[in-house]
Amino acid sequence: MAPLKVHGSPMSTATQRVLVCLYEKDLDFEFVPVNMGTGDHKKEPFISRNPFGQVPAFEDGDLTLFESRAITQYIAHTNADKGTQLLIMEDPIPKKMAIMSVWMEVEAHQFDRSTSKLAWEVVFKPMFGMTTDTAAVSEEEAKLNKILDVYEARLAQSKYIGGDSFSLADMHHLPNLGYLMETPYKSYFESRPHVSAWCKDILARPAWAKVKAMKA
Numbered sequence: 001m002a003p004l005k006v007h008g009s010p011m012s013t014a015t016q017r018v019l020v021c022l023y024e025k026d027l028d029f030e031f032v033p034v035n036m037g038t039g040d041h042k043k044e045p046f047i048s049r050n051p052f053g054q055v056p057a058f059e060d061g062d063l064t065l066f067e068s069r070a071i072t073q074y075i076a077h078t079n080a081d082k083g084t085q086l087l088i089m090e091d092p093i094p095k096k097m098a099i100m101s102v103w104m105e106v107e108a109h110q111f112d113r114s115t116s117k118l119a120w121e122v123v124f125k126p127m128f129g130m131t132t133d134t135a136a137v138s139e140e141e142a143k144l145n146k147i148l149d150v151y152e153a154r155l156a157q158s159k160y161i162g163g164d165s166f167s168l169a170d171m172h173h174l175p176n177l178g179y180l181m182e183t184p185y186k187s188y189f190e191s192r193p194h195v196s197a198w199c200k201d202i203l204a205r206p207a208w209a210k211v212k213a214m215k216a
Protein backbone atom coordinates (compact mmCIF):
# COMPACT_ATOMS: atom_id res chain seq x y z
CA MET A 1 0.00 0.00 0.00
CA ALA A 2 1.21 3.50 -0.81
CA PRO A 3 2.48 5.32 2.28
CA LEU A 4 0.41 8.03 3.89
CA LYS A 5 1.67 11.46 2.87
CA VAL A 6 1.26 14.81 4.58
CA HIS A 7 2.05 17.92 2.55
CA GLY A 8 2.48 20.93 4.78
CA SER A 9 4.66 23.02 7.05
CA PRO A 10 5.75 22.00 10.57
CA MET A 11 5.03 25.59 11.71
CA SER A 12 1.41 25.44 10.53
CA THR A 13 -1.17 24.66 13.19
CA ALA A 14 -3.42 22.81 10.75
CA THR A 15 -0.49 20.66 9.59
CA GLN A 16 0.46 19.98 13.22
CA ARG A 17 -3.10 18.75 13.88
CA VAL A 18 -2.65 16.02 11.29
CA LEU A 19 0.89 15.17 12.38
CA VAL A 20 -0.07 14.71 16.03
CA CYS A 21 -2.87 12.39 14.94
CA LEU A 22 -0.50 10.21 12.91
CA TYR A 23 1.88 10.01 15.89
CA GLU A 24 -0.97 9.16 18.30
CA LYS A 25 -1.90 6.37 15.91
CA ASP A 26 1.71 5.21 15.55
CA LEU A 27 1.48 5.23 11.77
CA ASP A 28 4.31 5.46 9.26
CA PHE A 29 3.99 8.41 6.93
CA GLU A 30 5.97 10.59 4.60
CA PHE A 31 6.14 14.31 5.37
CA VAL A 32 6.42 16.46 2.23
CA PRO A 33 7.45 20.02 3.20
CA VAL A 34 5.62 22.82 1.38
CA ASN A 35 7.63 26.05 1.27
CA MET A 36 5.06 28.67 2.24
CA GLY A 37 7.73 31.39 2.19
CA THR A 38 7.98 31.04 -1.60
CA GLY A 39 4.21 30.60 -1.94
CA ASP A 40 4.37 26.95 -2.99
CA HIS A 41 0.96 26.35 -1.35
CA LYS A 42 -0.61 28.64 -3.99
CA LYS A 43 1.00 26.87 -6.95
CA GLU A 44 1.01 23.50 -8.66
CA PRO A 45 1.44 20.75 -7.67
CA PHE A 46 0.03 21.70 -4.23
CA ILE A 47 -2.97 23.64 -5.49
CA SER A 48 -4.32 20.46 -7.13
CA ARG A 49 -4.29 18.79 -3.71
CA ASN A 50 -6.07 21.71 -1.99
CA PRO A 51 -7.74 24.21 -4.35
CA PHE A 52 -7.94 26.72 -1.47
CA GLY A 53 -4.14 26.88 -1.37
CA GLN A 54 -3.82 26.12 2.34
CA VAL A 55 -1.75 23.48 4.09
CA PRO A 56 -2.07 20.64 4.87
CA ALA A 57 -3.06 18.15 2.21
CA PHE A 58 -3.07 14.43 2.85
CA GLU A 59 -2.80 11.39 0.61
CA ASP A 60 -3.67 7.77 1.28
CA GLY A 61 -3.07 5.98 -2.01
CA ASP A 62 -5.58 7.38 -4.49
CA LEU A 63 -7.45 9.38 -1.82
CA THR A 64 -6.49 13.04 -1.42
CA LEU A 65 -7.94 15.11 1.42
CA PHE A 66 -7.59 18.62 2.80
CA GLU A 67 -9.09 20.26 5.95
CA SER A 68 -7.09 19.07 8.95
CA ARG A 69 -10.09 17.98 11.05
CA ALA A 70 -11.55 15.91 8.22
CA ILE A 71 -8.15 14.27 7.82
CA THR A 72 -7.84 13.41 11.53
CA GLN A 73 -11.32 11.91 11.52
CA TYR A 74 -10.44 9.78 8.50
CA ILE A 75 -7.23 8.60 10.20
CA ALA A 76 -9.02 7.87 13.49
CA HIS A 77 -11.79 5.87 11.80
CA THR A 78 -9.60 3.90 9.41
CA ASN A 79 -7.08 3.02 12.13
CA ALA A 80 -9.45 2.49 15.07
CA ASP A 81 -7.46 -0.57 16.21
CA LYS A 82 -4.05 1.16 16.19
CA GLY A 83 -2.32 3.43 18.74
CA THR A 84 -4.48 5.72 20.87
CA GLN A 85 -8.24 5.27 20.53
CA LEU A 86 -9.20 8.80 19.52
CA LEU A 87 -12.94 8.22 19.14
CA ILE A 88 -15.40 7.96 22.00
CA MET A 89 -17.81 5.17 21.10
CA GLU A 90 -20.90 3.99 22.92
CA ASP A 91 -23.06 1.32 21.31
CA PRO A 92 -25.79 1.06 20.32
CA ILE A 93 -26.67 4.77 20.65
CA PRO A 94 -23.67 6.96 19.98
CA LYS A 95 -24.50 9.62 22.57
CA LYS A 96 -20.92 9.95 23.78
CA MET A 97 -19.72 10.25 20.20
CA ALA A 98 -22.23 13.06 19.66
CA ILE A 99 -20.92 14.92 22.71
CA MET A 100 -17.36 14.51 21.47
CA SER A 101 -18.52 15.97 18.12
CA VAL A 102 -20.00 18.99 19.88
CA TRP A 103 -16.61 19.76 21.41
CA MET A 104 -14.81 19.18 18.13
CA GLU A 105 -17.10 21.84 16.67
CA VAL A 106 -16.46 24.14 19.65
CA GLU A 107 -12.73 23.84 19.02
CA ALA A 108 -13.15 24.61 15.32
CA HIS A 109 -15.65 27.47 15.61
CA GLN A 110 -14.87 29.08 18.98
CA PHE A 111 -11.43 28.15 20.28
CA ASP A 112 -9.58 28.02 16.95
CA ARG A 113 -11.16 31.23 15.67
CA SER A 114 -10.00 33.18 18.70
CA THR A 115 -6.63 31.55 19.36
CA SER A 116 -5.61 31.59 15.68
CA LYS A 117 -6.19 35.35 15.58
CA LEU A 118 -4.19 35.87 18.77
CA ALA A 119 -1.37 33.62 17.60
CA TRP A 120 -1.28 35.51 14.29
CA GLU A 121 -1.07 38.87 16.10
CA VAL A 122 1.38 38.00 18.87
CA VAL A 123 3.46 35.11 17.50
CA PHE A 124 3.51 35.17 13.70
CA LYS A 125 3.32 38.90 12.93
CA PRO A 126 6.39 39.68 15.10
CA MET A 127 8.16 36.68 13.53
CA PHE A 128 7.53 38.15 10.05
CA GLY A 129 8.49 41.69 11.11
CA MET A 130 4.86 42.90 10.99
CA THR A 131 3.12 45.12 13.55
CA THR A 132 0.62 43.68 16.01
CA ASP A 133 -2.87 45.20 15.79
CA THR A 134 -3.54 46.04 19.44
CA ALA A 135 -7.26 46.74 18.92
CA ALA A 136 -7.76 43.31 17.33
CA VAL A 137 -5.81 41.76 20.20
CA SER A 138 -7.99 43.37 22.92
CA GLU A 139 -11.17 42.25 21.20
CA GLU A 140 -9.88 38.69 20.92
CA GLU A 141 -8.63 38.63 24.52
CA ALA A 142 -12.16 39.31 25.75
CA LYS A 143 -13.53 36.53 23.53
CA LEU A 144 -10.90 34.05 24.68
CA ASN A 145 -11.67 34.78 28.33
CA LYS A 146 -15.34 33.99 27.75
CA ILE A 147 -14.50 30.80 25.87
CA LEU A 148 -12.17 29.66 28.63
CA ASP A 149 -14.86 30.25 31.26
CA VAL A 150 -17.00 27.75 29.36
CA TYR A 151 -14.05 25.36 29.18
CA GLU A 152 -13.45 25.67 32.93
CA ALA A 153 -17.07 24.69 33.64
CA ARG A 154 -16.93 21.79 31.17
CA LEU A 155 -13.61 20.48 32.49
CA ALA A 156 -14.89 20.63 36.08
CA GLN A 157 -17.44 17.99 34.97
CA SER A 158 -15.36 15.97 32.55
CA LYS A 159 -11.66 15.04 32.69
CA TYR A 160 -11.28 15.60 28.94
CA ILE A 161 -13.10 18.12 26.80
CA GLY A 162 -14.92 15.52 24.69
CA GLY A 163 -15.62 12.98 27.43
CA ASP A 164 -13.92 10.61 29.88
CA SER A 165 -10.93 9.82 27.70
CA PHE A 166 -8.50 11.74 25.49
CA SER A 167 -10.00 12.05 22.02
CA LEU A 168 -9.85 13.99 18.76
CA ALA A 169 -11.68 16.80 20.55
CA ASP A 170 -8.71 17.38 22.90
CA MET A 171 -6.09 16.63 20.28
CA HIS A 172 -7.42 19.28 17.88
CA HIS A 173 -6.60 21.99 20.45
CA LEU A 174 -2.90 21.19 20.71
CA PRO A 175 -1.44 23.34 17.91
CA ASN A 176 -2.96 26.67 18.93
CA LEU A 177 -2.57 25.85 22.60
CA GLY A 178 1.10 25.06 21.99
CA TYR A 179 1.69 28.50 20.47
CA LEU A 180 -0.30 30.47 23.08
CA MET A 181 1.42 28.73 25.99
CA GLU A 182 4.63 30.38 24.79
CA THR A 183 3.05 33.84 25.15
CA PRO A 184 1.70 35.87 28.09
CA TYR A 185 -1.70 34.23 27.34
CA LYS A 186 -0.35 31.24 29.25
CA SER A 187 -1.83 32.94 32.34
CA TYR A 188 -5.34 32.77 30.81
CA PHE A 189 -5.05 28.98 30.88
CA GLU A 190 -3.11 28.61 34.11
CA SER A 191 -5.45 30.82 36.15
CA ARG A 192 -8.31 28.36 35.63
CA PRO A 193 -7.56 25.21 37.63
CA HIS A 194 -9.40 22.66 35.49
CA VAL A 195 -8.27 24.22 32.23
CA SER A 196 -4.73 24.33 33.60
CA ALA A 197 -4.71 20.62 34.56
CA TRP A 198 -6.15 19.70 31.16
CA CYS A 199 -3.53 21.74 29.30
CA LYS A 200 -0.72 20.18 31.31
CA ASP A 201 -2.07 16.70 30.60
CA ILE A 202 -2.61 17.03 26.86
CA LEU A 203 0.55 19.06 26.17
CA ALA A 204 2.60 16.28 27.82
CA ARG A 205 1.53 13.66 25.28
CA PRO A 206 4.54 11.99 23.60
CA ALA A 207 2.86 12.42 20.18
CA TRP A 208 2.84 16.19 20.71
CA ALA A 209 6.56 16.17 21.66
CA LYS A 210 7.24 14.51 18.29
CA VAL A 211 5.41 17.29 16.43
CA LYS A 212 7.31 19.96 18.37
CA ALA A 213 10.58 18.25 17.45
CA MET A 214 9.69 18.65 13.75
CA LYS A 215 9.43 22.44 14.24
CA ALA A 216 12.91 22.70 15.73
Ligand SMILES: N[C@@H](CCC(=O)N[C@@H](CS)C(=O)NCC(=O)O)C(=O)O
Residues within 6 Å of the ligand: 012, 013, 014, 015, 041, 053, 054, 055, 056, 066, 067, 068, 069
Ligand atom coordinates in the same frame (compact mmCIF):
# COMPACT_ATOMS: atom_id res chain seq x y z
N1 LIG B 1 -9.42 24.84 7.95
C1 LIG B 1 -8.14 24.53 7.37
C2 LIG B 1 -7.22 25.69 7.62
C3 LIG B 1 -5.91 25.54 6.87
C4 LIG B 1 -5.05 26.78 7.08
O1 LIG B 1 -5.54 27.87 7.44
N2 LIG B 1 -3.75 26.64 6.83
C5 LIG B 1 -2.88 27.77 6.98
C6 LIG B 1 -1.64 27.38 7.78
S1 LIG B 1 -2.07 26.91 9.41
C7 LIG B 1 -2.44 28.24 5.59
O2 LIG B 1 -2.18 27.44 4.71
N3 LIG B 1 -2.36 29.56 5.43
C8 LIG B 1 -1.93 30.15 4.22
C9 LIG B 1 -3.04 30.83 3.47
O3 LIG B 1 -4.19 30.81 3.93
O4 LIG B 1 -2.74 31.37 2.42
C10 LIG B 1 -7.59 23.24 7.99
O5 LIG B 1 -7.92 22.98 9.15
O6 LIG B 1 -6.87 22.49 7.31
